[in-house]
Amino acid sequence: MAERKRVSFAMRRGMLAGAGASAALAFAPSRASPAVGEDFDTFIAVSMKLTGRAAFDPLVAARLHAALLRADANFADNMKRLDHWLATHGGTPSDVVTAALQATQPDLAKAVGSVxxxxxxxVVGEGGQAQVVAFERALMFDPVRDMLTVPSYCRGTPADWAKKP
Structure with missing residues (x-):
């Protein structure tokens, strides 16, 4: 009888350990390899020219690229056209590129804004279709990252940011 209890306890412990490992994997952030291919490479090349950055977080880049492709059926084509335009007109700051494109190619100007x-x-998309893809890793925090903690939630009490019902 004691042997049977030992086996039963060992089986339960093994099942609990397996369930715990499964739960941990289910909620762990995805570390899948980033997207690869010509469309992704073009997106990164355009992003580098527009932002002036030499590198991006590969996981964030893959997620942003996938979300932008889902949000706009013409996104990949627009990136190819924009990459060509930037190659022939020079990589200048995004606001200058947008102003130059606004009158002649508004779809590319919109693509610049989306990127x-x-x-x-x-954030990818607008209005009710907007999707938050990256928050803590968004580039808007880079200038202050060394001095400020990136907020991941609303700080303070509800009285600081909302009225009581």
């Missing part, structure tokens, strides 16, 4: 909003705010 910049995605990187700096971590």
């Amino acid at each position: 910049m909003r995605a990187w700096y705010l971590g």
Whole structure:
């Protein structure tokens, strides 16, 4: 009888350990390899030219790229056209590029805005279709990251940010 209890206890302990490991994996952040391919490379090249950055977090880049592709059926094509435009007109700050494109190619000007909003705010889409893809890793926090803690939640009491019902 004692042997049977030992086996039963060992089985339960093993099942609990397995369940715990499964739960941990289910809620762990995805570390899948970043997207690869010509469209992704073009997105990164355009992003580097528009932001003036030499590198990006690969996980954030993959997630932003996937979300931008879902949000706009013409996104990949617009990135190719924009990459060509930047190659022939020079990589200048995004506001100058947007102003130059606004009159002649408004769809590319909008694509510039989408890319910049995605990187700096971590948001893809607009209005009710907006999706937060990256918050703590959004580029808007980089200038102050060394001095301020990036907020991951609303600080203070509800009285600081909302009225009582």
